[in-house]
Amino acid sequence: MKKLMLAGLALILSLSAQAQENEKVDTLNAAIIRTDKAKREARTQTSIQKLDSRQLKRGFALLGSPDLVKTLQTLPGVASGTELTSGLFVRGGDGSDNLFLLDGVPLYQVSHVIGLFSSFNTDIIEEVDFYKGGFPARYGGRLSSVVDVSVKDGDFLKWKGTAALGLIDGRFQIEGPLIKNKTSINFGVRRTWLDIIKGIATPFVLARNPESEDMLASTHYDFGDFNLKLVHILGPTSKLSLSAYYGQDLMTAKMKMSEEYEDGSSSANNMNERIKWGNALVSLKWNRYWLENGWSTESKLYYTNYSSDIFSRMEMIEKNLYEDGSMMNTSLDLEERNFTRIHDFGFDSDWFKEIVFLHKIRMGIGGVTHFYDPYRYMDLIVKVNGKTSYKENTNSSLSYIGGELGLYIEDEMNFWDWLDVNIGLRNTSFFTEGKAYNRLEPRMAVKAALGSKLSLKASYAAMNQFAHLVSACYIDLPTSMWMPSTSRVKPMHADQFVLGADFRPNKNWRFDLETFYKSLTHLYEYNGMNSFLPALDAWESDYQEGKGRAYGAELSVEYSDTHLFAAIYYTLSRSERFYPSYYYSWFPDRNDNLHKLSLNATYRFNAKFELYANWTYRTGQRITGASAVIWGEDGVIDYVYDMPNSYHLPDYHRLDLGFNWHRKLRSGHIRTLNISVYNAYNRLNPIFGTVEADGNKVKGMAIGIIPIIPTFSYSWKF
Amino acid sequence: MKKLLYIVAALFLLTACEYEFDVTSPVGETRMFVESISGITGAKSYINVKKAVPVGQAKSDGSSYSLESFTLTQDGKELALTKEGTEGTFSYVPEAIPGSRLELRLKARGMEEIRASSLMPAPIELEDVKCEPMEDRLYWDLSFKSEAQNLLLFIDDDHFHWFNIYSIAENSMLEALASQLKTVNWLVEDLNYSYVMIDKESIQENSHLIFGSSAATGKIRLHLISLSDEAYGYLNARYNRDNNFMALLGLSPPNFAYSNVENGFGVFSATTESVFEITIE
Incomplete structure (x- = not known):
């Protein structure tokens, strides 16, 4: 009994100490949170969706991995483009006009496996702010959306983490105090198993199909990334954070072919291909809150880099034996490399103060130097009987330096307790060789509360973009290159107006309706021919200028209680383009999906089980086909093209299902089994389509290739 | 379990699927099609006149049409049109006068009159x-x-x-x-x-x-x-x-x-x- 009492006392003391420690940390965190207050959203904000890590993990996990971009694709106003890719076409945007920020630092390339996975490891994400319009003045540099991803600080008290195995990748995350209550670390790493699976599967495949040995042995694919965040508490009101990210995809292929002929001649080919692309970034951030005057700051220095490197080498050897007995040996050695890179050095300093309760001022300055330096080379040597008969070496490279300086101020005001107004102004100057652009971007947002449940809102934002993704193909490939605005290629510009209403009848329901109109000018599309590599010396002349407009309405209805979260997201919108070199008038954008509907539901039965379902429907993608045909006696003799993107592929719809089974162990660790089914009713949604004649009829033929994909993942939270 | 694997494998085998869908052209009605670039084939130029049927409509009356009027002018002066051997092909001989305007007007029965014009460009020096x-x-x-x-x-x-x-x-x-x-x-x-x-x-x-x-x-x-x-x-x-x-x-x-x-x-x-x-x- 005495032992029991002592044990009880020890337990109470330990809990009390823990509580005190927690309180201390809470106070500390409160101070830190206070310094982060500037991050909180203004009451006037329109067109924003906030997601936390729980929401990201609650949704569908493609191939066992929760995915940020795929979650965003379900939201209203967002078109996803080609199935399974990481396309994010926001309110008529073109996909390269989204600003992805990882702890405030731009990330230029956000996908692995050519769009199958996004670059963000959901285990390290604290929250995501996704803006489609009404952009606060602190954001600039992209036209259509801002995806602001915050990495969570590591725990200051105890070590914990997550390990997860997905169908083709694995994740590991660990966080904890390096110095208790002072310094924490959060580290996450992901890597694909594809190469390991291939290694395991190869003997089985070879046993059944020995002919596939060359193919299996010669191809390799892997991707991986890691995130690191170190936070050091400098004092009760300041902290220092170091964030780093590195992600890379690597694909290699080798091919050997040789043949010997009866006459003694022979030929042999060797080919090596290597494609490597990815991002790296590092930032150092300082947060400080001054109790005495109420100012707080978040200032940082950063470096970000995106590069892709495509290398190929081909060797061909031919031995020809002639009738007179002479032999001719011909060899060809061709080496090619295409390298593209953008890397930035930058700083930002944001300042925030609540002057009086009516005014919240936020202002800042940011500067960045962009370096763009793509290059290519080709080395060709042809030898006959060991003597060089032809030699060609070509190099081409470009080098631009772009300087960008942004200044902004925002003032959030409240009048009569029911009217909130946020007025902001941003000025961005961009300098590149021989050219300087200065752009003033007014921002305004108003929200009027009509009672406690209903509010009306409106916003206007002007945005400019000085970075252009020169891409020869709509698919997100490492052959694309980022280039700056130049004297010939002007900065892209967007104006967006939003009107909306928000109705919250009670704590369970939320209704949100927004209408928008967006106009886009100085849009560019690369129009080089039949090559995945945009020509370096002709990229400006092959860039076609046009404009765009998009308008529509978005409705969100959400219900949540302790067990159920359900949401209906509907979008009715139009997106159009005008490129004089393609067509004399406005024509539909390829991502012009008139209707888009998402139905999401997650039901939590108890602490152990949750079930989720997501049904997506949208009007089919646009394709270009002949508008008229000229008939001859034997059928069609010519096709006549008129308006681009004139046809819709069949409508797209898909159901995803899944469940999570959580099991809490005695140690307190939680194990979660996730089983998901992508495209549960196996609808092969069309990806490509053609319009062609078949006898006396012209018809559309669509091709769908993505079937039902069952997946699982197993995670262990410790 | 084995059966389940077979089912999953069978589903994957069914991956590629091609199917037909309806196409209705945004161009509502049949229109005339002309194709002529004068000077590209030497002094004698050609014009092809055909009928273009919107996609989605039946082949119906095929390629036949009936011309009600057809004139070509150069700076307002009518050019002589000669019917060539191939159905719907005519020839004409414009003068090589840079800056002159070539104009076309053509009306086929049951269709709207079509018009087009072009300036003869300056020669390359x-x-x-x-x-x-x-x-x-x-x-x-x-x-x-x-x-x-x-x-x-x-x-x-x-x-x-x-x-x-x-x-x-x-x-x-x-x-x-x-x-x-x-x-x-x-x-x-x-x-x-x-x-x-x-x-x-x-x-x-x-x-x-x-x-x-x-x-x-x-x-x-x-x-x-x-x-x-x-x-x-x-x-x-x-x-x-x-x-x-x-x-x-x-x-x-x-x-x-x-x-x-x-x-x-x-x-x-x-x-x-x-x-x-x-x-x-």
Whole structure:
């Protein structure tokens, strides 16, 4: 009994100490949170969706991995483009006009496996702010959306983490105090198993199909990334954070072919291909809150880099034996490399103060130097009987330096307790060789509360973009290159107006309706021919200028209680383009999906089980086909093209299902089994389509290739 | 378990699926189609007149149509039209007057009257032509007198032998892959004319065009055909339609459509040809 009492006392003391420690940390965190207050959203904000890590993990996990971009694709106003890719076409945007920020630092390339996975490891994400319009003045540099991803600080008290195995990748995350209550670390790493699976599967495949040995042995694919965040508490009101990210995809292929002929001649080919692309970034951030005057700051220095490197080498050897007995040996050695890179050095300093309760001022300055330096080379040597008969070496490279300086101020005001107004102004100057652009971007947002449940809102934002993704193909490939605005290629510009209403009848329901109109000018599309590599010396002349407009309405209805979260997201919108070199008038954008509907539901039965379902429907993608045909006696003799993107592929719809089974162990660790089914009713949604004649009829033929994909993942939270 | 695996495997085997869908053209009614680029085939020019039926409509009456009126004018003066052997093909002979306006009006029964016009462009004038034999090629360097124009180019000799033209020489092989020379074919009366089309953007800033051609000796002729905006727009769209497989698959911008024909389809436009004769020793 005495032992029991002592044990009880020890337990109470330990809990009390823990509580005190927690309180201390809470106070500390409160101070830190206070310094982060500037991050909180203004009451006037329109067109924003906030997601936390729980929401990201609650949704569908493609191939066992929760995915940020795929979650965003379900939201209203967002078109996803080609199935399974990481396309994010926001309110008529073109996909390269989204600003992805990882702890405030731009990330230029956000996908692995050519769009199958996004670059963000959901285990390290604290929250995501996704803006489609009404952009606060602190954001600039992209036209259509801002995806602001915050990495969570590591725990200051105890070590914990997550390990997860997905169908083709694995994740590991660990966080904890390096110095208790002072310094924490959060580290996450992901890597694909594809190469390991291939290694395991190869003997089985070879046993059944020995002919596939060359193919299996010669191809390799892997991707991986890691995130690191170190936070050091400098004092009760300041902290220092170091964030780093590195992600890379690597694909290699080798091919050997040789043949010997009866006459003694022979030929042999060797080919090596290597494609490597990815991002790296590092930032150092300082947060400080001054109790005495109420100012707080978040200032940082950063470096970000995106590069892709495509290398190929081909060797061909031919031995020809002639009738007179002479032999001719011909060899060809061709080496090619295409390298593209953008890397930035930058700083930002944001300042925030609540002057009086009516005014919240936020202002800042940011500067960045962009370096763009793509290059290519080709080395060709042809030898006959060991003597060089032809030699060609070509190099081409470009080098631009772009300087960008942004200044902004925002003032959030409240009048009569029911009217909130946020007025902001941003000025961005961009300098590149021989050219300087200065752009003033007014921002305004108003929200009027009509009672406690209903509010009306409106916003206007002007945005400019000085970075252009020169891409020869709509698919997100490492052959694309980022280039700056130049004297010939002007900065892209967007104006967006939003009107909306928000109705919250009670704590369970939320209704949100927004209408928008967006106009886009100085849009560019690369129009080089039949090559995945945009020509370096002709990229400006092959860039076609046009404009765009998009308008529509978005409705969100959400219900949540302790067990159920359900949401209906509907979008009715139009997106159009005008490129004089393609067509004399406005024509539909390829991502012009008139209707888009998402139905999401997650039901939590108890602490152990949750079930989720997501049904997506949208009007089919646009394709270009002949508008008229000229008939001859034997059928069609010519096709006549008129308006681009004139046809819709069949409508797209898909159901995803899944469940999570959580099991809490005695140690307190939680194990979660996730089983998901992508495209549960196996609808092969069309990806490509053609319009062609078949006898006396012209018809559309669509091709769908993505079937039902069952997946699982197993995670262990410790 | 084994059965389950078989089912999953079977589902994956069913991955690729092709199916038909309805297409209804945004063009509601049947329209006339004309195709003529004067000067591209020498002094005698041709015009093809056909009927274009919107996609989604039945073949119905096929290719037949009945013309109610058809006039071509040059600066208001009517040009004589001659019916050629191929159904729907006519010829006419415009005068080579740069800056003159060619106009077309055509009415077929049951369809709206179509109209089109084009200005005959200024001829290409060269400051200098350099042609040097090097190894197995001729290397050409043309210096333009005036601003660069979109042009068609071909080289032949007295025996009408056409020479191959190679990529702009200063570019590397990789660059050449990315910006291949555009070969444009023009079919008239079963004769196929072939040209290389040079965009004015490809002509270097100091108005130089550098390219290679197959080797030759003796008298050879360099033909430079300046294109009106309409002719270039149409030829470029046709080239894209026939060659840009990425755009056909929907993977890159679909710039296949060009027409300057009001209420109809096709092109009615003009070119001006300049010929430079050179003797290679």
